[in-house]
Amino acid sequence: MLGLMRLSLVRFGAAALVALLAAALLFPVTVAGQPAADQPVARVILFHSPTCPYCRIVLSEILPPIQARYGAQLEVRLYDLSVQTDYQIFAALHEQNPSLPGGIPQLYIDNYVLLGSREIEQGLPLLIDGCLEKGGCDYPFTVTNQPAPVDQPAAADSTEPVYIAYCVDPTCLECDRVTYDLEYLQ
Known part of the structure; x- marks a missing residue:
């Protein structure tokens, strides 16, 4: 079992913001996104879906400035659901x-999982x-073998459709997961 911690964040005060800005100024920025051989690298994994509006925000608005800030010191591995x-991989995890x-x-990232764009x-x-301060971090898990393809069941003699109905709450994370499970089954 992964030793991951759920991180809940609160707004940070002006002192924390000043400390972060000072730290950013103290560390040299590499040119052309190439870290020096001795520079640490932070590796992260992101599960997303093209049908998820919050995922699109993360991919188009949140990650690009973060990637520009850290350059080659940040490696992001994307998994599209x-x-x-x-x-x-997501289901097995x-x-x-x-x-x-x-x-x-x-x-x-490291021993943490972040959920949602905020x-x-x-x-x-x-x-x-x-x-980066502790020397970098590797991917929290690696996929050594791709999951075996799922055997498709033989077609039934009946051509009648199967109808499934369920109620969904857009703010419910479990409902969100059911949506992706159903899309996977189609």
Whole structure:
């Protein structure tokens, strides 16, 4: 089981902001995104979906400035839940670690998991800084073998459709997970 902690963030005061800005000024920025051989690297994993509006915000508005700030000292591995093998990785991870949250966007860095665009926007820079200060961090988990393809069941003699109905609350992370489970089954 992964030793991941859920990070809940609150607004930071002016002193914390000044400290972060001072730290940014003290550390040299590498040119052309190439870190020196001795510079640490923070590696993160992001689960997302093209149908998720919060994922689109993370990918288009939140990650680009963070990636520009850290350059090659930040490596992001993306897993798209609309891709069968990526979804199987997400499902296997959650099956092995049932205490993990089920919604997306879901980002893993070091021993932390951030859920949602707000947590990622507020928490990721702080966690990257902490990771780099301690010499970098590797991916929280690696995929050594891709999950085996799921055998498709043989077609039934009946051509009648199967109808499924369920109620969904857009603020419920479990409902969000059911939506992706159903998309996977189609």
